[in-house]
Amino acid sequence: MRITAILFALLAGTALSPTTAAAQDPAPVAEASGSLIAGGGTGTISLMVPWLQPGNQVVFTDARAHLVDGGAYGASLGLGARAAVTPDWTLGANVYLDYLDTARDNGFTQAGFGLEAFHGDLEVRANAYLPLGDRTRADHEFDRLFLDSGQLFFRQGQEQALRGADAEIGGRLPVFAADSPVTLKAFVGGFVHDGEGIDTDPGVSTRAELSFAALPGLAAGSALTVGLGATYSERDKGDLFASLRLRVPLGGQGGRNTETDPMLRRVERAPTIRTHVGTTGAREATVFADSGEMIGGVAELSAASGDAAALNALAAAQGRNGLLLASGTIDLDAPLVLGTEQRLLGANQRLAVRSARSGIVTSFGTAGPNAVLRGTNAAADVLVLGDGATVAQIGVVGGRNGIAANSLGGVLLSDVTVSGAAANGIALSGVDRAVLRNVTVVGAGANGLAMSGGTSLVAANLVLADTGSSGIRLDGVGTTTLETVTVRNTGGIGVAVQGGASFQAESLTVANSGADALVLDGIDRSRLTALSVSHAQGRGIAVNGGSDLELADVSVSDTGDDGIRLDGVNRLSAEAIRIARTSGTGLTLNGGSNVAIAGALVADTAAGGVVLNGVDGFAGRDLRIARSGAAGVTVNGGRSFSIGGLEIANTASDAVTLNGVDSATLSAGRLERTGGSGIVANGGASFSASDLAIASVGATGMTLNAVDRVALNAVRIAATGTEGLVVNDAGSLTAVDLGVARTGGDGVQINRAGQASFVSLLVSDVGGNGVTLNQGAMIAFDGVAIGNVGGNGLGVTNVAGLSLADFTVDGAGQAGFRASGASRDFDGDLTVRNSARACSSDGTASLTQTGGAVFTINGVVTDPATCP
Structure with missing residues (x-):
């Protein structure tokens, strides 16, 4: 109503201004009106212009503009004709073109057709409305998925312009004298609307209008009308409305009342295009959004579905790409077996699906108690996956292996928890593409995740805890990618990887392992970033053979043996390495070649800080070693050794011991507080040191034995034993x-x-x-x-x-x-x-x-x- 009041005031101001136009019979009529219904308002301004008046006939145009609370607006342009066919009867016809831009920002157009008949004080009229062009617009707020006969279908949400018709009859009530400037009219009528995908909705209406003519200060023939009315239909139920209308002739009418004169009466019709918002699109089949495969049968699984045999029969009946919706706790004395490309979803899990024709993506799922598959037979697996199977939002308890898959093209596990398996939590063999997301395995008797063979494993946000053996054991998996994985409290090796083309781990945490924390054997390319290892009974990280190993942001602490041990690794690149509190050496490299380390801290080792045996080519930068139980750095053999920014303090033996190194270079370092010598070099073709400080050592500052070429530059030695x-x-x-x-x-x-x-x-x-x-x-x-x-x-x-x-x-x-x-x-x-x-x-x-x-x-x- 706020918009209506503004429009009414503007038109009233125009009408009150003086006019000098010559009198016409009849002349254009301006109108401002507003209505209020169900808390919403509509405001309209219009101009009705008679163009031809041959005798007792008139041809007119009618232009209207509408504003609706909520942001909708529209316009109408009409052409009509009226004729006095007898002294008592005036008949009329009109055609309108309407436009509406709705509050949902959709535009619609319709054609309107009207018939009128006036007999004295009696008025009869009827209108029909026909949408033009595209009558529907998508509205995804009302997109809906639904099940029908075990199949999943989709209907699109739409806003659509409705077809409609209305009619009414009424007239002046003899309450006031016929020549009175006050007139009371009453009308009754009916209407109907229908559209695609909705039921036809008929209704009835009634209204009364009280008009006041001879308004002071306004042109002759002006009228102010106040109206009240009501409508009822099956869909919208009952509504009350109120209206206010001012009609003012522009140029004078010779006293003819614009509300009672049949040639000047307004054309009564629906003020705007009627629209409907809802789920009215055509029924469509659905496909999985990620694969594009048509969704097969859909079935619900629960304890009421029966035993394992009944559940497997129900799953098999859904066929390829079947969708199984599980809820509650389901006891299984035998494995639940998923078929090819079938998906098992727990309650409260959303699945992205796409409509087959319109291509609209939405999500589907069911609400209910969390789904738990409980294996009651410790000799049988709980869940066995078919080729391309997907499992999401499912708990698996007990059984031999919690989840098992053999010789498949691929599987996907998402938001899955496995606990209490007698053997492995998850056992995959020969699975080419395994994807695990948000998976937790707790309390497995053997390994948390065991995978052998297969092309690739991609796992993110995994937790594997309290296992009898390894948290993760991989044998011969082609490529492995781990991201944000936690392994803790394992009886054996935390993460054990044997063979494979590549292994990559980012944000991997291994804690409290009963043996080594991480073991990589014979892997061609490995990359470990943001790795944290602590409290391993054995070594922190052990890498055997392979090539192209990258370490970045790695922390190893509290190990029962060496912190990091690399055997026969070619091409090592490491940066930001932290090793502390080891029962063996901090870092041991045996064999291999082309080693580069930048930024390492090794502290509190029971044995040496860094030990290199037969490494051909070592380049280090910014290496700090503190409180080692033996030498800070020991290098035995190798083609070349160079390090810049070496800091060593508080070693039980020498700071640096070099034995048989062909070429050794130390620069920009400080060695202090050692139990032995600062540097001892035995044999080798060349030794050079520059910008080096050695202080507070228990034996010699630097001892060089049988080195062919020695070069020292800017070396300071102080406080030696x-x-x-x-x-x-x-x-x-x-x-x-x-x-x-x-x-x-x-x-x-x-x-x-x-x-x-x-x-x-x-x-x-x-x-x-x-x-x-x-x-x-x-x-x-x-x-x-x-x-x-x-x-x-x-x-x-x-x-x-x-x-x-x-x-x-x-x-x-x-x-x-x-x-x-x-x-x-x-x-x-x-x-x-x-x-x-x-x-x-x-x-x-x-x-x-x-x-x-x-x-x-x-x-x-x-x-x-x-x-x-």
Whole structure:
């Protein structure tokens, strides 16, 4: 009614304005009206224009615009004619074209046809309405699925324009004088509507109108009409309505009343197109939305359906693509067997289906108590799947295997819970495509999920718990994809995978396994991301053979053996690895090649932190090891080993032990608080270290034995239990920017070096010699400062050639320089200060000065040959 009031006010304002148009007989009539019915309002403005008036006849057009509360709007355009066929009778006919845009945003068009007859105060009229064009529009709110004779059908929801007709008879009641400006009319009538898919709906109507003419301030012939009425039909039941209408001639009518004059009366007809909203579409067959297969028979399964034999007969009767709807607890003493492409749905599960003709997708399901299949025979499986079977929203309890399938093309399990199976919760053999979603298996006597053979397994949101053996056991499955899977409290291996082309797991959690947590054997491609392993009685992760293994965001803790053990794996890429509290080593790699690890933390291991045995090609970055029961890193054999950003602390033995590594490179690291040495390297073609700090170690800072080529750059060694740097039997040694301090033994000790070069060496606060050289072909120093040493500043034995440049000893507890053995060919500058003895020799050294060597001993230039 809000819209009606606005329209009425606008038209009234137009009518009250002065007019200068010449009088016509008759002239156009403007109208504003509104009605209220069942809480909804309709407002209309119209203009009725007479065009031809030959004698007692009129041809007119009638244009109307409608607004309806709720957002609907429409328009009508009509053409009509009236003629006084006798002095007492006036007959009329009209045709209208109507348009409506409904509150549901659907547009409809109809044609209307009307007949009229007026005899004095008597009025008789009839109208017919015929929709044009597309009379229906889809409305998915009213889409419906229904069962009929064991088949599932679909009807589309629609809004449709209805066919209809109405008629009424009535006229002026003799309540007021015939010439009174007040008129009371009453009418009775009937109507009928029908459409596709709905019953014909006839009804009756009655209305009364009170009109007031000679309205002050308005043009002659204007009339204000107030109406009340009622309708009744079988579908809509009873309705009351009220109306208000103002009609104003534009230009004057010579006093003719627009409500009583037969030539000027309004055309009475339905104000807008009548529509119906409901499930009225044609009946259609249905198909499964995911497969496009026609849905077979539909049957309900419950305890009332009988025993296993009766249930299997009922399932078989539904045929291929049959749909079985289960509810409540169903006891089974033998397996329930699903046929080919059959689907078993529990109560409250929705299934996506599509109408076969219109292609509309909707969902279907039943409500009721949750469906549980309870196996009462521990020697029989509970549910056996057919080829392409689907199971959803079902609980399975007891039996031998909870769910079993053999030699099938594929199966789908969704929202399934299996508990208390005597053997496996789910047992699949030779199933090519297995898909599991939202599946929980609890309390299986053997494995939670066991699958052998088959092309692929895809599982997401799985929980497998409290199993007698493994949570998941896969043998020879082609490709496996796990996402968001939890395995806990298993009597055996948490997840065991044997063979297969590829294995991928994301967000896999394995906890409290009775043996290893995760074992992969002989898999070509494996990827583990967001993996969490904890409290395994055996190893955390064990991978045997295979290639192309990727680890990312992996956490392993509290294991009874090694945290991660990889045997014979080629091409390993790992990042963001965390290993803690292992009874064995943190990470062990045996054999394999091309290993890359970036970002790893290994802590609190009973044995070594990282152990590599025979790995050909290891590249690491940002590796941290803390509190290991043996060496932090042990590398035995292998072609190459390189690591940057290595941090090791609190190891029971050496920080790094390298045995027989062809090429080893360490950079940008810190090694501290070790029970043994910082670094021990035995054998190998080359060793290099740069930007490395070693501190607070129990033995030597760095010991290099029989390494052909040694290169050190920006290395700091401090607080060692014995020597700082020991190099034995090196083919060549190059050290740049080397600092050694606070050692229990010598700062630097070189034994049997072929060639050695030191540039920028600082040694201080050492318990033994600052630098000790035992046997060497040619050793050169440039920019050396040795201070506060307990022994000799520089001790030389059997060195064939020695070159000193800017070499200073300040504060030696014994000799600043001591030579012994067959040492000869000294060249360069040596400065000794504040030492117990300037220089000394055991008498066997041949201190031959070459190249003008200058020894400055306590400020006095000294010939090295004069050293006592």
